[in-house]
Amino acid sequence: MVHTIENDIFYVSVETKGAQLKSIFSKETGVEYLWQGDEKYWTGRAYNLFPYVGRLAKGKYVVCGKEYAMDRHGFARGEEFELVDKTACSMTFALKSNERTKAVYPFDFVFFVKFSIQNKILTVSYRVENRGDKTMYFGLGGHPGFNVPFDGGEFEDYYIHFENESVPTQIFANDSGLITAKTAPYNLKNGKDIWLKHELFDNDAIILTDVLKSVYIKGKDTKRAVKVSYPNMENIGFWHMPKTDAPYVCVEPWMTLPANEGEPEVLETKKYIGVVDSDKAFETNMIIEIIE
Numbered sequence: 001m002v003h004t005i006e007n008d009i010f011y012v013s014v015e016t017k018g019a020q021l022k023s024i025f026s027k028e029t030g031v032e033y034l035w036q037g038d039e040k041y042w043t044g045r046a047y048n049l050f051p052y053v054g055r056l057a058k059g060k061y062v063v064c065g066k067e068y069a070m071d072r073h074g075f076a077r078g079e080e081f082e083l084v085d086k087t088a089c090s091m092t093f094a095l096k097s098n099e100r101t102k103a104v105y106p107f108d109f110v111f112f113v114k115f116s117i118q119n120k121i122l123t124v125s126y127r128v129e130n131r132g133d134k135t136m137y138f139g140l141g142g143h144p145g146f147n148v149p150f151d152g153g154e155f156e157d158y159y160i161h162f163e164n165e166s167v168p169t170q171i172f173a174n175d176s177g178l179i180t181a182k183t184a185p186y187n188l189k190n191g192k193d194i195w196l197k198h199e200l201f202d203n204d205a206i207i208l209t210d211v212l213k214s215v216y217i218k219g220k221d222t223k224r225a226v227k228v229s230y231p232n233m234e235n236i237g238f239w240h241m242p243k244t245d246a247p248y249v250c251v252e253p254w255m256t257l258p259a260n261e262g263e264p265e266v267l268e269t270k271k272y273i274g275v276v277d278s279d280k281a282f283e284t285n286m287i288i289e290i291i292e
Contacts (some may be wrong), residue, residue: 003083004090009120010290012023015285018111019093024122029169029292033226034180035145035248041241042248050076050111050128054140055260061265063137068102072177074139076111084272090116097131108132120290126276128282137267138274139256140185141233143247145240148196151222155247158196160238161216161225161265165191168211171235171257177260180240194238205239205252215251216291227289228253234272245259253286 002022004013006272013023022045022114024034037045052074061070071078079095079101092114097107112127117174122200130136170186175178186208189195198205213237214229230236230253238254259265266275 001083003086005089005091005115005117007089007117007119010105010117012115012117012122014091014093014115016081016083017081019048019081019095020044020077021115021124024288024290025212026290027228029224031150031224031292032158033146033150033290035147035250041244041246042144043143044077044143046142047073047077047260048051048113048126049073049141049143049152049254051105051107051138051140053141053254056259057176057178057261057263057292061259061267063267064134066106068104068106073143074253075104081113084112085114088117090114091281092180104281107135107136107138108136109138115120120292122288122290123285124288125191125285126283127274130276130280133278135278136276137270138276138282139254139272140284141252141256142230142287143250143252143253144228144286145250146217146226148217148247148249149219150217150226151219151224153221155195155245156195157221158219158249159189159197159216160194160249160251161218162188162212163214163216164212167191167214168208171173171207173204173207173258174261176258178284179257190207196249198240199237200238201240202243204235204242207235207237207254208256209235211235211236217249217251223292226251227287227291229287229289231287232284233286255284
């Protein structure tokens, strides 16, 4: 089921399956900014990644001394969420632990995803509540895809832009999508930009850390832009379907990273893992701003 909120400037639609964004549409310009899930390239649009980000070695992990299996990017994207609150400019969806989730993840939780709009800003707020009697460990991230181009021109006329000069660290993955020990400085053009070309993604996502907490998608011949901010997430991925001419790019803020190659994945000792005690909650957000 699809639910929509709107203001005088744009509207936002979300489907209950996965609490996944379905549309970010500008009323002023008639531009759809969100990737629309063409099956030729990628049927997703904006997954919410919980309680894991990326792939697991052999699809397995250990928590509380027991081994479990879980699909890539966790199970939230395939679960049906409940709309628990809606106003003119916001809507909140919730996923409660159930028999299916407990078979692969042994925690009692409620995972809330709230969408709120103000002017041209969409805030996606995440809240993880631990409803059980033991400490809970989790990964969390966003996966929104944006149409490129969104204002004429070609894919190669657009670029990822950081406001200030920096030298992020690139984290490399192997052919199975598992994190290796290899890292290297990622040289941005003029210290700020990644010019888009399809070949950038031939080896899957570009994963960066030690990076600024906001990024733009811009075009050389347009004033329109998309800004994605992730104030409390340590890592960012950029992706489209490898070895294709896919007309979109995903901007993926990640709290955690995929599993390391050659190591058993133990959640309690994983770098960047989210931790929330019994009867407590964890909150973070991702902010999407449309600039026209």
